[in-house]
Amino acid sequence: MIVPNLEQRLRRVLSLLLAVLGLALVTACAPSNDTTATTTAPAAAREGQPVLADAQRAAALRRYGGPYTEGSVAGYVERVGQQLVAANGLGTGIWRFTVLSSPQVNAFATEQGDVFVTRGLLAVLQDEAELAAVMGHEMGHVLARHAAQRRAQEARIYQTVIEVARSTRDPQLALAFAEMELVQARAYSRDQEFEADRIAVQLLTKAGYDSTAAARSLQRLLDYNVLQARVLGLPPDVFDRQSRFATHPRTVDRVEAARIAAGGGNVSGRRDSDAYLDALNGMLYGDPPQEGFARGRRFLHPQLGFAFEAPMGYTLLNSPQSVQARGPDNAYMVFGCTARRPDGNMIDSMRRLFPSVPLSDARTLVINGFEAATGVTPRSSTSGDVDGRVVAINFPPGLCTFLLVSRAVGPAVRAEELFHAARTFRRLSASEVAQARPRRLVVVTVKPGDTPERLAARSPADDGYRLARFLMMNGLQPGDQLSPGQRVRIVVSE
Incomplete structure (x- = not known):
């Protein structure tokens, strides 16, 4: 019989598998052909779990920079969403539509009827019908109860794998079984995406929109991904490749399926491109000032007054939580600042920031006039040995840190160029602050x-x-x- 600590270890490993793989688990249900049977889904979810609904909404707002409230964009998106709701008889006072102040291209929904779109997504879409299609897709996930199915499938996998381990007394066999279950669940998740696309076409048609907007909106996302791949120096289809662990089908396949589905809708419906452009005119583009600006390889934070520069060949990604830079040979760095003040010397302050990281070769240094400390930690990962370095900088009133990671088997220059990037940290001049708009x-x-x-x-x-x-x-x-x-x-x- 499996011992308790082994069972706990299996559960931890399974949790890690589910988190790392980003699993969207669902049951193997037949796709719905209409939305009438599930129109109460968000109302029931919100009524049953009001605290969860508020918590999920708050988490989304924190992760994506809060709601975007400038100009008429937020009100416009809410009106478009409520038109979909009214035209399809989905109830009143249940659905909420929010624009997130993030340059990332994304949209998602909670099962309580909160639908979110980002500024970055709005900048990519071409007209109101495409916006309605994206929101209709997310509403489709809610109407089809995909989140509830995900939880049920996840619980089933947990229980089944634990039972296999108990009966066979072989945890490795249980984990292999878990991998097979995950692959199957991924296939179910891909079916969900097609189902949500079909529901979106139905919602569009009933609201009088051009039913081809679903396919067109997917094409916009595909075009965006191709450009992002070019910027990163990657193959054009890198974000759209199919694998056995992919939760989403290839976008090109979804485009084709949506075009076929549109044939049964209103292909001559309204697009309202002028109304869409009017709403977007003057919208903030890219990073918001309070999070600093990623400009090419440079990161500038005029409000806090500092800047640094990533190495050649690296691409910056800014978020409310951190600034990341990814480069060749899977090298990357993560930058962040904390209000925590230095306590004692810089080496001790650095160690207190990373209490679980064993740092060796710790030493102090000065970076462009700022006290700093650094330490090295070789560590192992599933992809092989990697070299890690931490740099902590005393930037009053708090501390700023760099986490630098490069593969030990890769070129030695990667570790050095990352360390050099951390040493480009400096204070912005008054003229640079004024020009960073x-x-x-x-x-x-x-x-x-x-x-x-x-x-x-x-x-x-x-x-x-x-x-x-x-x-x-x-x-x-x-x-x-x-x-x-x-x-x-x-x-x-x-």
Whole structure:
């Protein structure tokens, strides 16, 4: 019989598997052909778990920079969402639609009827119908009770694997069985995405929108991913490859399925592109000022007054929690600041920030006038040995830290270039603070002689992808011509 501590270890391993794989577990149910039978799903969930609903909403707001409330965007998105609700008879006072102030391209929903879209997503979509399609997809997950199915499947996997371990007395066999279960659950999750797409087409059609918007919105996301891959120096299909562990089907497959589903809808319905552009005109673009700005390889925080620069070939990703930079050979760094003040010397302060990290070769140094400390920790991971380094900097009133990670079997230069990046940390000058301005998305009318190249050149971005970003943002392809009177989006500094 399996001993209790082994059972606990199995449960921990399973929890890690589920978390690392980002599993969206569901039961093997038949896809629904209509939404009428599940229209009470969010109401029932919210009534049964009001505290959970508030907690999930609060967590989403924290993770994605809070609600975006400037201008008319939030009210516009809420109106579009409520039009979908009313046209499909989904009840009143149940659904909420929120714009998150994040440059990430994302949308999701809670089972209590909270639907979230990010600023980054709005900047990619082309019209109101596409926005309705994305929100309809997320509503489809709620209406089909996918979250509840996920919890049920997760509980079943836990119980089944533990029982296998108990009966066979072989934890390795149990974990192998768990992997097979996870692969099967992934397939169910991919079915969910297709089901949510089909529900989105139904919701669009009943609301009078162009039913092809579901396929078009997916194509926008595919175009965005292709551009992101180019910026990162990766193959164009890197974000869309199918694997046995993928929770989502390939976007190209979803586009084709959505096009087929649209044939049974209203392909001549409204798109309302002008209303969409009017709502987005002047919207904040990219990072919000309170989180600092990732500009190419540079990170600048004018409100706190510091900057640093990632190595060549690295790409910065800013979030409310941290700044990350990923580069060649799986090397990366994570930067963050804390209000915790130094306590004693810098080495002791650094160790207290990372109490569970065994640091060796700890020493003090000065980085552009700031007291600092650093320590090294070789450690192992599932992908092989990696070298880790911590750098802590005394930046009043608190401490800023870099976590630097490179593979021990990779080029030695990776560890050194990351350490050098940490040593670029410095205070911004008054003129740099004044010049570090947020960016806005502005709608302009094409004039005679305007070209994509000319309009893209007005963007303050200097990363070599201004034209590609302009084309993607406006749903254009290389070689497309602009017509006088056409409305397009550009990015400008305040």
